[in-house]
Amino acid sequence: MKILVALDTQEYSRNILKEVARLARNTLADLVFLGIQEQGGKEPEARLAETLLRYRQDVCSYFDPDELPYGELVGPGFSAVKSGGWILATNGMKELTLRIAAGTSARQILAVAAESEADLVVMGCNCTLGCEWDGEMNVPLRIAKDAPCSVLVIKQPTRADKIVSILDQSVVSQDSLEIVNQLVTLHEAGLKIVGVKEKMAGSRMDGLERRMIELVRYYNEREVDAWVKMIHTRDVKEFVMNSSKTSIVALWLGKQSLLRKLFSLNMVDKLLENTGSSLLILR
Amino acid sequence: MLKTLLYINEDLASSIALRYTDYLNKFVKLSLFVTHVEEPDDKDKVGTGWVRRTWEDGVTSSGGRLIDRMLRTENIDCHLAGRPKVFVGDREREIVYELRSGSYKLFIQGYLNTSDSDGFFELVSSPLCTDAPCPVLVVKNLTISKKCVLLCGDSVDPGILVEKSMAVLGDSAFSFDIIFYKFREHENLQVLDRAEGGSTLNDVETLLADAGHNADKTTVLAGTPEQVGDYLKEYALVVSTLPTRKCMRMHVLANSLASVMFVR
Numbered sequence: 001m002k003i004l005v006a007l008d009t010q011e012y013s014r015n016i017l018k019e020v021a022r023l024a025r026n027t028l029a030d031l032v033f034l035g036i037q038e039q040g041g042k043e044p045e046a047r048l049a050e051t052l053l054r055y056r057q058d059v060c061s062y063f064d065p066d067e068l069p070y071g072e073l074v075g076p077g078f079s080a081v082k083s084g085g086w087i088l089a090t091n092g093m094k095e096l097t098l099r100i101a102a103g104t105s106a107r108q109i110l111a112v113a114a115e116s117e118a119d120l121v122v123m124g125c126n127c128t129l130g131c132e133w134d135g136e137m138n139v140p141l142r143i144a145k146d147a148p149c150s151v152l153v154i155k156q157p158t159r160a161d162k163i164v165s166i167l168d169q170s171v172v173s174q175d176s177l178e179i180v181n182q183l184v185t186l187h188e189a190g191l192k193i194v195g196v197k198e199k200m201a202g203s204r205m206d207g208l209e210r211r212m213i214e215l216v217r218y219y220n221e222r223e224v225d226a227w228v229k230m231i232h233t234r235d236v237k238e239f240v241m242n243s244s245k246t247s248i249v250a251l252w253l254g255k256q257s258l259l260r261k262l263f264s265l266n267m268v269d270k271l272l273e274n275t276g277s278s279l280l281i282l283r
Numbered sequence: 284m285l286k287t288l289l290y291i292n293e294d295l296a297s298s299i300a301l302r303y304t305d306y307l308n309k310f311v312k313l314s315l316f317v318t319h320v321e322e323p324d325d326k327d328k329v330g331t332g333w334v335r336r337t338w339e340d341g342v343t344s345s346g347g348r349l350i351d352r353m354l355r356t357e358n359i360d361c362h363l364a365g366r367p368k369v370f371v372g373d374r375e376r377e378i379v380y381e382l383r384s385g386s387y388k389l390f391i392q393g394y395l396n397t398s399d400s401d402g403f404f405e406l407v408s409s410p411l412c413t414d415a416p417c418p419v420l421v422v423k424n425l426t427i428s429k430k431c432v433l434l435c436g437d438s439v440d441p442g443i444l445v446e447k448s449m450a451v452l453g454d455s456a457f458s459f460d461i462i463f464y465k466f467r468e469h470e471n472l473q474v475l476d477r478a479e480g481g482s483t484l485n486d487v488e489t490l491l492a493d494a495g496h497n498a499d500k501t502t503v504l505a506g507t508p509e510q511v512g513d514y515l516k517e518y519a520l521v522v523s524t525l526p527t528r529k530c531m532r533m534h535v536l537a538n539s540l541a542s543v544m545f546v547r
Contacts (some may be wrong), residue, residue, distance in 0.1 A: 190516065192540075197290065209295035216299065220425055227498045227516055227540045228299065228397045 001029040001175065002095075004118035006109045006143070008035065008134035009051045016154045017055055020122055020188050021062035025060035027070055027178070030095040031059070034112050036134060040102035044078050044086045052098045053088075059096075062123060067127050068094075070096035083115065106142040114148050119175045122152045126271065140272060144281045151174050151281040153272060160187050160277045164243040165250035166236070169197040172252060176282035177218055180250055182281065184224050189247070191219055191226045196236050244271055250280035284314040284399035286364075286384025287389040288382060291319050293349050296393030300358060300422040300425050300473040303542060304391055305359035306519075307420075310429070311455040313389075314364040317354070318381060320374040343369045344540040360423040367469045375411040383416050389451055390415055396540065400508075404529055404539035412525055412545055416453050420520070420544040428519040428541075430499070433487055436464045436532045439524050447546030448522040455517065460500040466531040467505035472514055494518060512531045521546055 005020050007013040024031055029032035033055055035048045058109045060068055071092025078086035078100060101108040111159050126132040133139035140153040151247075165182050184191050195208050212228055219226040231239055243249055249271065253263050272279055289304050291297045304315065318377065321342045346369035354367075370377040382390055394406060412419050431452060433444055452459075463480035467473065477484070480503045488498055504511055508531060515521050518541045525547040526533035536543050 212295055214297045216425060220302075220427070223427060225427055225516075227396070228295070229398070229540070230295075231398050235398055 001027045001119045001178070002032065002116060003027075003029045003121040004032045004034060004109070004113050004116060004121045006034050006036075006105075006121060006123040007052065007055055007217060008105075009047060010124075010126065010134065011140070012126055013157075014055070014094065015157050016122065016124040017058045018062060019154060019186065023122070023182055024059070025063060025067075026182050026185060027046075028094060030097075031070070032095075032097045032099055032112065032116050032118065034099045034268070036105045036108050037100060037102050040084070041107060042080075048100055049078055049086075052100065055106050055254070056090075056096060056098060060200075062175075066091075069094035094239045096186060105136050105139045106146075109139070109143055110146055110148075114154075118149050120150045120152060120179055121147050122154065124154050124157075144272075144279070148283070149282075150179055152278060152279075152282050154278045155272065155275055156277055158277050160189050160246070160248040162190050162192055162243075162247040163187065163250055163280075164192045164240075164247045165252065165280075165282070166240060167252035168208065168233075172215070173283065175183060176252065179216070179280070179282065181219065181222060181224065183248060183250070183278075184219075187246070188206040191224055192240070192243075193219075193226055193228050195228070195230045196233055197230060198233050226249045244279070246277075248278045248280060249275065250282055253281045284312050284364075285388045286366075286386065287313045287315050288385065289315060289317045289380070290319050290390070291350050291353050291367075292373060292393075293353060294393070294395070296352060296391070296395040296422070299425055300391055300393030301353060301357040301359055302423040303393075303425055305361045305375050306355075307391075307427065308361040309531055310519075311452060313361060315361055316365050316368060316385070316387070317350055317363060318368040318378065319346045319350050320368070320370045320372065320377045321471075322374050323371065331356060331382045339371050342371050343422060343468075346371075372480060375409055375546040378411060379416075380416045388416055388417050389420060391420045391422060394421045394423055397410065398538075399536050400537040404533060407526060407533060407536075407545070418447060418544050418546045419480050420542060422542045424516075424540055424542060426519045426541065429457060430460060430518050431455075431520040432460045432462050432465060432515065432518045432541075433498075434462050434515075434521050434523045434535070435483055436481075436530075436533065437481075437483065437486050438470075438530065438532070439483060441483055441490055443546060444524050445487060445490035445494060445520065447524075448544065449491075449496070450547075451544070452520075452522070453496075459491060459496050460502070460518070461491065461498045462511075462515075463501075463503045464532060464535055465503065465505040466507070466512055468507055469505070471507035472504060472510040477501060478502060479503045479505075501527050508534035508538045511535045512540060516540035522546065 037045045088098040090096045350367040465486045525545040
């Protein structure tokens with residue numbers, strides 16, 4: 001698994017490092033730490049470069065030294081890359097690459113997510129001023145909407161007692177299953193799998209129900225307590241809003257998803273504002 | 284061995300019920316029979332005599348294949364004590380008839396957990412629950428819990444709750460808790476003083492001890508049905524007397540993430 005962690009110099013970014021480290025340790029993930037600076041130039045901004053280097057040290061400190069899969073830095077400092085920006089790689093069993101890009105935050109994060117073929121984008125966000133990131137509004141929101149992979153926005157790295165994962169379609173990627181599994185493990189939480197349907201009645205099993213059975217099987221085999229619930233489309237917004245106060249909400253937003261239509265930008269914005277912990281958008 | 288009838292359809296609820304039954308068998312030794320009822324529309328029903336019998340045989344075979352598919356898909360360890368029983372007709376009437384004629388001690392069926400309390404009340408007030416000669420276990424979810432809870436409240440008869448539930452679970456390997464429920468609208472679920480449970484709680488505890496099971500935990504909970512329903516997810520099974528009206532206990536059971544066994 002490859003995790004792209006979008007980081008700035010604010011406290012909420014530092015606060016997500018522990019969760020990133022635990023996630024990386026459990027999945028043995030390759031990591032890309034990405035910082036964004038507004039202006040381009042010959043050199044990356046010193047403050048941002050130093051911050052990323054410190055974040056790298058912080059994340060490595062959460063590992064047992066004997067089990068650290070990330071090696072030493074390769075080279076004396078950041079070097080320019082053809083596609084723009086700067087990079088500092090590490091050697092080791094797994095990659096921990098530091099990158100700095102110049103431009104608008106959302107566009108750069110999306111571009112690097114696509115270029116690096118990340119499976120998951122993780123980012124924090126300011127919980128006092130709505131959905132602010134690095135001085136720009138709605139960055140997490142735009143990432144959640146347009147990223148080619150799953151997105152975890154950690155608003156407050158508090159432990160949640162439940163992960164509520166909501167789906168309305170039968171297509172669910174293996175990576176997204178594993179991400180939910182990891183969150184359940186990290187938070188020692190229970191998992192509620194909520195199906196959303198237009199029509200509740202029906203004697204035959206449909207694609208959604210089949211998928212829910214597979215999900216229950218998948219998680220039970222990993223000894224994860226998974227509870228199933230089915231709700232009507234009309235109730236989904238209220239249900240999600242209520243759940244997000246105490247639980248991590250995971251929304252499966254695939255291309256065919258009705259939830260994608262239901263959760264307009266405004267809704268996801270409200271959800272991010274409302275949530276007490278994290279929001280996971282799965283693809 | 285507890286003679287048990289499990290209803291199977293080809294849906295998510297039955298899939299979960301099958302696997303739950305397999306899990307239950309680890310705690311209560313079941314003599315398991317499975318059944319399915321084909322309910323043809325009036326327009327599907329044809330003729331009389333030989334024509335009708337041939338048509339019924341076809342419908343029955345189709346039901347048999349459905350059960351085979353479900354059993355094959357779920358591949359449970361719990362062996363069936365007899366051939367699957369497929370009936371044609373009104374589902375509830377056929378099942379109640381089979382439960383009576385077969386002297387079953389427990390009936391199990393799946394129920395897809397929804398936020399619709401009305402749908403759950405329909406089930407609770409249906410002939411299947413009100414006329415069944417044995418406890419009815421409504422499977423809502425799978426579990427890895429080893430605990431059961433007896434849910435009581437002011438309108439619950441302690442004698443019926445304990446006596447009838449112990450007829451099913453008395454020899455089981457489950458541990459037992461008791462919860463006395465009171466409705467209260469508050470932001471968080473509240474645990475009240477034990478005295479708030481009054482004589483009903485005392486009686487349930489005493490009768491349970493008399494039946495050879497000391498309650499591990501006795502709690503008086505005050506909250507909304509949603510809050511308590513969520514709390515109950517810790518349990519493999521919630522045992523309750525059958526609510527006869529849309530009382531708050533019924534709403535708690537409707538909101539319970541755990542499976543519910545009704546005794547009466």
